[in-house]
Structure formats: C-alpha cells, structure tokens
Amino acid sequence: MEQLKPYQTETYFDEMFTSEGKVKPHYRTLHNTIRSFDREELKLKHEQAQASFLRQGITFTLYQDNLSTERTMPFDFIPIIISSEDWVEIERGIEQRIKGLNAFLEDIYGEERIIKEGIIPEYLIKDNPYYIEHLKGFPFPLTNHIFLAGIDLIRDDRGEYRVLEDNLRNPSGLSYMYQNRFVMRHVYPEFFKEHTLYKIEQQLDPLRQTLMDYSSRKKSAVAVLLTPGVFNSAYYDHVFLAQQMGIQLVEGSDLVVKGESVYMRTIHGLRQVDVIYRRIDDDYLDPEQFRSDSLLGVKGLYRAASAGNVAIVNAMGNGVADDKALYAFVPDIIRYYLNEEPILKNVDTYSLRKPSMRKWVLERLDQLVIKNVGSSGGYDMLIGPHSTRERLNLFREKITENPEQYIAQPTIKLSRAPAFQDNQFYPCHVDLRVYAMSGKKVRVIPGGLSRVALKKGSLVVNSSQGGGGKDTWVLKKGVRV
Amino acid sequence: MLIRVADALYWMSRNLERSEKTASLLSVQVLQVLESQEEDLLVQEELYTAVNVAASKEEADRLKAKGTITLHQVLSYLLFAKENPNSVMNCVRVARENARSVRDHINDDLWQIINVFFLDVEFAKFDDYSDYQMQRLLQRVKMTSLSAQGVIESTTMRGMPYQIMKIGKWVERAEYTQRMLQAISEKVEEDPSSLRYFMRLALQMINGSEAFLQQRNASIEPSYVLHFMIAEPNFPGSIEYCLKRATDAIVKLEGERGSSYTQLLVQEINIIIERVMQLSFEDVDLEQAFQGIQPYYTPLKV
Structure with a gap:
C-alpha cells in the first residue's frame, strides 16, 4: 500500500474506515495529516519512535530457554480514536463492572449471599485455585478489593464493545499507555493538530490519592510499591508507577515485619509502611502464610494486614473474580448486587462442565476459541478456524480429560485498525485495555492501552507474542471533528 | 532512603567514576606508546603499572610472565574483558544495572546517558577496532562520565540520593589516586632512578599535569608532586580534596x-x-602530606 487509503474491511469492523471505503468522521483530520507525509518521513519517524523507547529503557523482559532479553514493545503510530459518545458508555460500563466485582469479592469473603441464593454455584468459588479460604472475615480496608484494574475490551463485527477479560490482580501496561502518548507527542506532534483530547497526565495525582485512601493513619502515611525486582517482566511498569505516584519502589528484602507492623529498612533505621501496592502474586507474598519457598515476599505480611496495620492492594484473593470460568457469571453478578443491566456485554462463553454443552462444543471445535481458565497471555489457547487437525485433536483430548479447566467462546471477529509496519500500511486486529482505579470512589482513566496484533492476520495481541501498542485518544465532547 | x-x-556512582578513570589512564598510555616501541623497557613498566592500577597486581604479573606486554593486550583487558570485573565494559554494565534498579531515584536525563552508553557498547563489535576507533571509544567513556556528572550537578535535588552519589564518586577517586601512588612506589622501589620519570607519569594518570604546572612551584620535584597529589586542597584529584568532599x-x-x-x-x-600512610618513596619526606589527610580519619563509634 503506497499511502494510507481505505482497504477492504472484509467482515471485520474497522476503526478508521467504513465498509463502503469511507473514512469515519472522527478519523478524518488524522487521516488527512497522515497522508500529507511521504513514506520516507514516516519511516524516519517510526524509527525515531522505536529508538526513543529503547533509549529511555522502556522495556519488558522476555524469558526464553533460560535466557532473558529486554525488549521494547513495538509501537505503531496510528492512534486509536474513541469518540466522546463511545467513551461515555465505556466509562459507565467499566465503573459498573468494578463496583459489581468488588461487591462480589466482599460477599464471597464475607456472608456468601450469592452462593446461598444459588446465583453462582459454590464449586466455582470454593474449587477455584485463587480462592483463599482463610480470608473469610478478613478486614479489607474500605471494604474494597480493587485498587487498580485493567479491563480488556474488544469490538465485535458490529462495532459493539464487549469485555473479553477482567484483570483484578496485577494488571500491567499502564506505563505503556503513558509512554505511548509521550512518544507520540515528541515524534508526531503534527498529528495532534485540531484534536481536543482528554489529557491522561491529569490522572496520576488521583491515582496517588486513591492509593492513600487505603491508609488508616491519615497524616504522614507511607505507601510503597512492592516489586519482585529488576528481573520481572513488568519492572518498567513498577518504576513508572512508583515514580509518578511519588512512592518508594521496594523489594521484599527492603521490608520487615515487627510486632504486626510493616517497616522498611532505611539508612536512618526502620520506617513504618501503611499501604503496600504489591505487584507480587498472592502465592509469593508471605512465606509464612503462602508458599514457604518464596524469596520475593515479606515474612509476616499477612499477620500485619490481618491486624489492620497495613493495607495490601490489590487485595489478596482477587483471582477468584477475574478467572475465565467465573467470567461468564459477571453479568449475573452485576444484576445481583447493583440491580442494573450490564452496560458492557461479555463475549458469549460456554462452560464445558455440562455434558450436553461439552458435546455441542466438541462437535464445533474448528469454529470456536478454547481457553484454559487458569492461564493468561495467550498461552494454552486454541483458535479453531486457524488451527491444524493435530491441535484440534490435542484440545479435544484436553477437554475430555479436564472439562472444568476450559471454556469455549465463538471466534470473535476482533475489530481492526490500520497500522504502519515494515514501511507499509495494513489492517491489524486490536483490543483495548482500560484502566480504572478505585478507593473511596471509582475513576476510569480516559483511553487505555490499545494492543495490536502486528503480525499480518494474527489475533494475538499479547506483547510476549509479537503484539504491539498504539496511543489511544478519547475526544472531548462538543469539539468539531 | x-x-x-x-x-x-x-x-552506580563508583562504577561510573571507575570507568572514566580507566579510560583516562588508557588515553595516556595510547599516546605514550606512539612515540616509542612497546619493547622499550620504560614502556613495559608503564603498561605493567596501568594494569596494576586499573585491575590488579596479579593480572599485571600474569601478563608480564607471558613476555612483552602489548598495548593491545592492555586495552582489550582493561576495556572489554568479561573476566575482568573492573573492565570499562563491566563497570558500565554494573553502573547501568544499579541505575536501573533505582530509576525512581535518579533523574531521567542521567538514566538516559547511562542507558544509551550501555546500549552502544553492549552491541558494538570490538574485535576489529582500529587504533583510531579505540581512541574515540576512550573519549566517549570519558565524556559519558562527565555528562553524567554534569547532569547530577546541574539538575539533581540536593537530597540523600545526591549525597550518596557524591560519596561514591569521591571515594572511588581517592582510592584510585591511592592505588596509583602505591603502584608507582613499587616501581620506584625496584629502580630508584626512575622516580622523576614516574612523577610526571603519575600527574598524567590523575589528569593533574596542567593543574600542577599552573602552581607557583611547578618544578617536577618529587616531594612537591607527591604533596600535590596527596594533600593539595584545591586540586580535585588529590586525596585530601576527595576525602574532604566525601566526608562533607x-x-x-x-x-x-x-x-x-x-x-x-x-x-x-x-x-x-x-x-596512604603506608606509602614510602626513598628520600622523600611525606610527613607534611600525611598531616593533610589525617583529620579525615574517624575512629569508629562503638
């Protein structure tokens, strides 16, 4: 493709072009600007942008064959633009979802009303590997479990936003959302002309305040971000967030529990810590309570949190609510606790526990997507239409052996947007991770991290498997487009 | 903190300073060798001393035992050798790893200077470096360290991270001067007639020739030179100056x-x-110089 021009949208919803080959109104200005650059200029800018990520060390660590390499996430300069009307719906939908899921978590670690009333089968919770039984009755600060969530949205072939996945444990990537914008501003300042966007920088101070909401000691409270360390693949995310919130980035060995309070070791002695935004999984958090071989955690942390002397966010035990098996029940959860219809729909999901449903799915494996409920990052997943006979058979065996470990979804026609890679324009599948914070109230950060499957035809947007990122703009209302 | x-x-700070010191030392050697042959005995002593100061006496002895020490050997060992923990490459790597683990405490410009330099050297191929490229690289190391110092001085908040970086830098520099003097005193002990020759070299190795010559008493008299290097309060390479700044x-x-x-x-x-107090040079009275640094000796509080 010589220049950026409308392509066959085929059966997919396209962010920029209509199926008749017209540019959508909210993309027109940008489209014209892009066309005013020749390919050499675009190539140069593209290289500048990639170099900028490298220079700044904005990298994630990839582990393969026991070797680690630092990689930058490929960046694509054509932003995703969300109209203000669409954004209002997304914002409301995400806020509703967070509230519902939070009420659910508080309930299942409390009275268990939703189980008693038969809305959700007990086994889905009690047999869930992320459910932590001894958290029942735990004093969760603010009775809030979700400080920062990342909700993955996709658009179906009619352009309707749907939730693909909830991430309520340690959603990563918020730093990329910011860095994509910063690099965009530096390398492609011309693109912003005649657009009025929500500024995302304004959200960093609220993020800090939301974190401090969890502290019981109001004055001079100390919050820290607990990281597994430089070798963690999301280390840059941790650095960025700690820096922007103005809190210390600590490792497990920097903290010590004495007399049911948590302290950090400073050169002037011990200093008490009130809030820990941890980016370590539950299992590794406290060798005294969870995995005893953990070198990352802090001994006694659980005791200190039970005594109410330190707040751990996101709360322990959240995994039970963002699991792929529970996902199918989230609409019911919202109806049950909030008495509202879900604003954002799920992707249709079939549980494989019922023999009749299982039979139906096994007959149509080549048309469906199969996911392992316990894995993430695009691993242990079958995309039926793109698969080989061997893989179909492999998953048939896996499902028959372990039906409760898998769910099935129709192959979603992920929407597409144009990308510029290898010096040419072509359409790629995209999704959107929206971040929301919650303390005393819920706040959704405008935009999100648009992830793009840069390999031609690929559906996998995860950065560990060749996915990249795009800047995401939310247009302000009442502004001419 | x-x-x-x-x-x-x-x-991080010590390794940055160390990389710069080693690069400066090598720049001196590269120029020295230009005017004479490697086999020249004095050149051999100098190359030996360079390895002794910037790496270790054991390594210097090992190279010597193999025959004539070549400039190329010295450069590749002190610049690139993976097995030499003090090679410039390893210093840069360590500085960068440390910087990366405390990115939230250093400013972005400082981080980028270190990171970009690391990326440049990490992916360069040194096997076929020409002399000219070597010199360019040495210059680059020096300028990187100086830029880092500049950013620290002009933009860093005078809080605890700043003080720690200062301490690292001045301690490293004091230790470098001390190691250099020690290596030279060993050489002079073997051959007392080389004292004056090595005094000039020593000044060059701490980048102090110009500063020394600007003084009132500019003759390369060993007692003056040694006093200058140990106790001159206004020269930023003297041990006294470094210790004062570190102590402050x-x-x-x-x-x-x-x-x-x-x-x-x-x-x-x-x-x-x-x-430093154990240093001795035949016929040179160092008592006054020692008095200059004694005030910084602090008996430990128990």
Whole structure:
C-alpha cells in the first residue's frame, strides 16, 4: 500500500474506515495529516519512535530457554480514536463492572449471599485455585478489593464493545499507555493538530490519592510499591508507577515485619509502611502464610494486614473474580448486587462442565476459541478456524480429560485498525485495555492501552507474542471533528 | 532512603567514576606508546603499572610472565574483558544495572546517558577496532562520565540520593589516586632512578599535569608532586580534596538522626587513609602530606 487509503474491511469492523471505503468522521483530520507525509518521513519517524523507547529503557523482559532479553514493545503510530459518545458508555460500563466485582469479592469473603441464593454455584468459588479460604472475615480496608484494574475490551463485527477479560490482580501496561502518548507527542506532534483530547497526565495525582485512601493513619502515611525486582517482566511498569505516584519502589528484602507492623529498612533505621501496592502474586507474598519457598515476599505480611496495620492492594484473593470460568457469571453478578443491566456485554462463553454443552462444543471445535481458565497471555489457547487437525485433536483430548479447566467462546471477529509496519500500511486486529482505579470512589482513566496484533492476520495481541501498542485518544465532547 | 537504594546509587556512582578513570589512564598510555616501541623497557613498566592500577597486581604479573606486554593486550583487558570485573565494559554494565534498579531515584536525563552508553557498547563489535576507533571509544567513556556528572550537578535535588552519589564518586577517586601512588612506589622501589620519570607519569594518570604546572612551584620535584597529589586542597584529584568532599557528603547524609549506614562509608575512608600512610618513596619526606589527610580519619563509634 503506497499511502494510507481505505482497504477492504472484509467482515471485520474497522476503526478508521467504513465498509463502503469511507473514512469515519472522527478519523478524518488524522487521516488527512497522515497522508500529507511521504513514506520516507514516516519511516524516519517510526524509527525515531522505536529508538526513543529503547533509549529511555522502556522495556519488558522476555524469558526464553533460560535466557532473558529486554525488549521494547513495538509501537505503531496510528492512534486509536474513541469518540466522546463511545467513551461515555465505556466509562459507565467499566465503573459498573468494578463496583459489581468488588461487591462480589466482599460477599464471597464475607456472608456468601450469592452462593446461598444459588446465583453462582459454590464449586466455582470454593474449587477455584485463587480462592483463599482463610480470608473469610478478613478486614479489607474500605471494604474494597480493587485498587487498580485493567479491563480488556474488544469490538465485535458490529462495532459493539464487549469485555473479553477482567484483570483484578496485577494488571500491567499502564506505563505503556503513558509512554505511548509521550512518544507520540515528541515524534508526531503534527498529528495532534485540531484534536481536543482528554489529557491522561491529569490522572496520576488521583491515582496517588486513591492509593492513600487505603491508609488508616491519615497524616504522614507511607505507601510503597512492592516489586519482585529488576528481573520481572513488568519492572518498567513498577518504576513508572512508583515514580509518578511519588512512592518508594521496594523489594521484599527492603521490608520487615515487627510486632504486626510493616517497616522498611532505611539508612536512618526502620520506617513504618501503611499501604503496600504489591505487584507480587498472592502465592509469593508471605512465606509464612503462602508458599514457604518464596524469596520475593515479606515474612509476616499477612499477620500485619490481618491486624489492620497495613493495607495490601490489590487485595489478596482477587483471582477468584477475574478467572475465565467465573467470567461468564459477571453479568449475573452485576444484576445481583447493583440491580442494573450490564452496560458492557461479555463475549458469549460456554462452560464445558455440562455434558450436553461439552458435546455441542466438541462437535464445533474448528469454529470456536478454547481457553484454559487458569492461564493468561495467550498461552494454552486454541483458535479453531486457524488451527491444524493435530491441535484440534490435542484440545479435544484436553477437554475430555479436564472439562472444568476450559471454556469455549465463538471466534470473535476482533475489530481492526490500520497500522504502519515494515514501511507499509495494513489492517491489524486490536483490543483495548482500560484502566480504572478505585478507593473511596471509582475513576476510569480516559483511553487505555490499545494492543495490536502486528503480525499480518494474527489475533494475538499479547506483547510476549509479537503484539504491539498504539496511543489511544478519547475526544472531548462538543469539539468539531 | 532504603539501604538497598543507597547501595545501588553508591555503586552506580563508583562504577561510573571507575570507568572514566580507566579510560583516562588508557588515553595516556595510547599516546605514550606512539612515540616509542612497546619493547622499550620504560614502556613495559608503564603498561605493567596501568594494569596494576586499573585491575590488579596479579593480572599485571600474569601478563608480564607471558613476555612483552602489548598495548593491545592492555586495552582489550582493561576495556572489554568479561573476566575482568573492573573492565570499562563491566563497570558500565554494573553502573547501568544499579541505575536501573533505582530509576525512581535518579533523574531521567542521567538514566538516559547511562542507558544509551550501555546500549552502544553492549552491541558494538570490538574485535576489529582500529587504533583510531579505540581512541574515540576512550573519549566517549570519558565524556559519558562527565555528562553524567554534569547532569547530577546541574539538575539533581540536593537530597540523600545526591549525597550518596557524591560519596561514591569521591571515594572511588581517592582510592584510585591511592592505588596509583602505591603502584608507582613499587616501581620506584625496584629502580630508584626512575622516580622523576614516574612523577610526571603519575600527574598524567590523575589528569593533574596542567593543574600542577599552573602552581607557583611547578618544578617536577618529587616531594612537591607527591604533596600535590596527596594533600593539595584545591586540586580535585588529590586525596585530601576527595576525602574532604566525601566526608562533607557523609555528614549531610547522616543528618541529625545519625545512621549506622554511614559508619560503613566512614570505614572505607579510614582504609584509604591507612593505605596512604603506608606509602614510602626513598628520600622523600611525606610527613607534611600525611598531616593533610589525617583529620579525615574517624575512629569508629562503638
């Protein structure tokens, strides 16, 4: 493709072009600007942008064959633009979802009303590997479990936003959302002309305040971000967030529990810590309570949190609510606790526990997507239409052996947007991770991290498997487009 | 400040300074060798001394035992050798790793200077470097360290991270001068007639020739030169100057609350002073120079 021009949208919803080959109104200005650059200029800018990520060390660590390499996430300069009307719906939908899921978590670690009333089968919770039984009755600060969530949205072939996945444990990537914008501003300042966007920088101070909401000691409270360390693949995310919130980035060995309070070791002695935004999984958090071989955690942390002397966010035990098996029940959860219809729909999901449903799915494996409920990052997943006979058979065996470990979804026609890679324009599948914070109230950060499957035809947007990122703009209302 | 963070900043700073010192030392050697042959005995002594100062006596002895020491051997060992923990490449790598673990405590410009330099050298192929490219690289190391110092001085908040970085830098520099003097005193002991020759070299190795010559007493008289290198209060490569700056920063870091951490730093300074006091050069009275640094010796509080 010589220049950026409308392509066959085929059966997919396209962010920029209509199926008749017209540019959508909210993309027109940008489209014209892009066309005013020749390919050499675009190539140069593209290289500048990639170099900028490298220079700044904005990298994630990839582990393969026991070797680690630092990689930058490929960046694509054509932003995703969300109209203000669409954004209002997304914002409301995400806020509703967070509230519902939070009420659910508080309930299942409390009275268990939703189980008693038969809305959700007990086994889905009690047999869930992320459910932590001894958290029942735990004093969760603010009775809030979700400080920062990342909700993955996709658009179906009619352009309707749907939730693909909830991430309520340690959603990563918020730093990329910011860095994509910063690099965009530096390398492609011309693109912003005649657009009025929500500024995302304004959200960093609220993020800090939301974190401090969890502290019981109001004055001079100390919050820290607990990281597994430089070798963690999301280390840059941790650095960025700690820096922007103005809190210390600590490792497990920097903290010590004495007399049911948590302290950090400073050169002037011990200093008490009130809030820990941890980016370590539950299992590794406290060798005294969870995995005893953990070198990352802090001994006694659980005791200190039970005594109410330190707040751990996101709360322990959240995994039970963002699991792929529970996902199918989230609409019911919202109806049950909030008495509202879900604003954002799920992707249709079939549980494989019922023999009749299982039979139906096994007959149509080549048309469906199969996911392992316990894995993430695009691993242990079958995309039926793109698969080989061997893989179909492999998953048939896996499902028959372990039906409760898998769910099935129709192959979603992920929407597409144009990308510029290898010096040419072509359409790629995209999704959107929206971040929301919650303390005393819920706040959704405008935009999100648009992830793009840069390999031609690929559906996998995860950065560990060749996915990249795009800047995401939310247009302000009442502004001419 | 967290102890882990203090450690990382300290070692980041020391390794940056060390890389610069080694690069400066090699720049001197590269020029020295130009005018004579490697087989020249004095050149051999110089190359030996360079390895002794910038790496270790064991390594210098090992190279010597193999026959004539070549400039190429010295350059590749001190610049690139993976097995040499003090090679410039390893210093840069360590500085960068430390910087990466405390990115939230250093400013972005400083981080980028270190990171970009690391990326450049990490992916360069040195096997086919020409002499000219070597010189360029040495210059680059020096300029990187100087830029880093510039950013630290002009943009860093005068808080604890700043003081720790200062301490790292001045301790490293004091120790370098001390190691250099020690290596030279060993050479002079073997051949007392080379004293004056090595005094000139020593000034070059601490980048002090110009400063020394600007003084009133500019003759390369060994007692003047040694006093200048050990106790000249206005020369930023002298041991006295480095210890003063390090000690000032330690006092600021310690604050009014006191800190057991700074005791460890004080201990490092004490060790350097003890080593300097053991220096001896035949017929040169160092007593006055020693008096200049003695005030920085702090008996440990128990």
